[in-house]
Amino acid sequence: MASEMESSLEASFSSSSAVSKTAGFLPPARSRIFKIIVIGDSNVGKTCLTYRFCSSRFPDRTEATIGVDFRERAVEIDGERIKIQLWDTAGQERFRKSMVQHYYRNVHAVVFVYDMTNMASFHSLPAWIEECKQHLLANDIPRVLVGNKCDLRSAIQVPTDLAQKFADTHSMPLFETSAKSPNDNDHVEAIFMTLAHKLKSHKPLMLSQPPDNVIVLKPEPKPVMTCWC
Numbered sequence: 001m002a003s004e005m006e007s008s009l010e011a012s013f014s015s016s017s018a019v020s021k022t023a024g025f026l027p028p029a030r031s032r033i034f035k036i037i038v039i040g041d042s043n044v045g046k047t048c049l050t051y052r053f054c055s056s057r058f059p060d061r062t063e064a065t066i067g068v069d070f071r072e073r074a075v076e077i078d079g080e081r082i083k084i085q086l087w088d089t090a091g092q093e094r095f096r097k098s099m100v101q102h103y104y105r106n107v108h109a110v111v112f113v114y115d116m117t118n119m120a121s122f123h124s125l126p127a128w129i130e131e132c133k134q135h136l137l138a139n140d141i142p143r144v145l146v147g148n149k150c151d152l153r154s155a156i157q158v159p160t161d162l163a164q165k166f167a168d169t170h171s172m173p174l175f176e177t178s179a180k181s182p183n184d185n186d187h188v189e190a191i192f193m194t195l196a197h198k199l200k201s202h203k204p205l206m207l208s209q210p211p212d213n214v215i216v217l218k219p220e221p222k223p224v225m226t227c228w229c
């Protein structure tokens, strides 16, 4: 399944068919697909965060991810339809081994997740960053750091200032959120939409398809970036 996904990603565009009202079929509408991998220790809430963004709710129950799960959501930004494809990767080493090289192919952005109630998951972050380096992820791809489970206020182990220092050192925005709390729904949305905005502006040229089927390359306007950290 991973290799099938990759071949579609290598094309960078997806198609959906459209029927002309007058003369048969129009060429398929195109939308860009962006692959975002979500990585971090087991149990930090990667599945819940991706589920929350793609299905707008907290999952009833989760099991440890084996290999990788895919979730996808289409969003519209400044009139352009973009598909955000989230690769929810296994945190447990034994469930990653055979798949790990697939995660890192054609990645457009990375979300590093730690559990705010688990200091060990925060201390693992350098190892996750190192894994990205080893798989030759370009330095300039957008990355964000997410501290999850902020709803468990009395159990917080990772202070915000420590996480912020780490985020600054690695030039990433920091988001503290909860995949579970209904109050944080907008926040989870904001994390992935911030990335989507960044990705949209990542490529300086975009393809547009006017009715006469001439493909025109035109510069993309810069979106306004907002950071919620």
Ligand SMILES: Nc1nc2c(ncn2[C@@H]2O[C@H](COP(=O)(O)OP(=O)(O)OP(=O)(O)O)[C@@H](O)[C@H]2O)c(=O)[nH]1
Binding pocket: 040, 041, 042, 043, 044, 045, 046, 047, 048, 049, 062, 063, 064, 065, 066, 089, 090, 091, 092, 148, 149, 150, 151, 152, 177, 178, 179, 180, 181
């Ligand atoms: N209180 C609280 N619990 C959460 C939150 N997010 C996830 N959980 C719980 O944390 C546990 C692990 O969540 P998952 O999303 O499966 O964690 P994961 O990082 O995908 O784990 P692996 O698949 O093993 O890598 C589950 O019991 C979730 O219900 C959150 O924001 N708040």
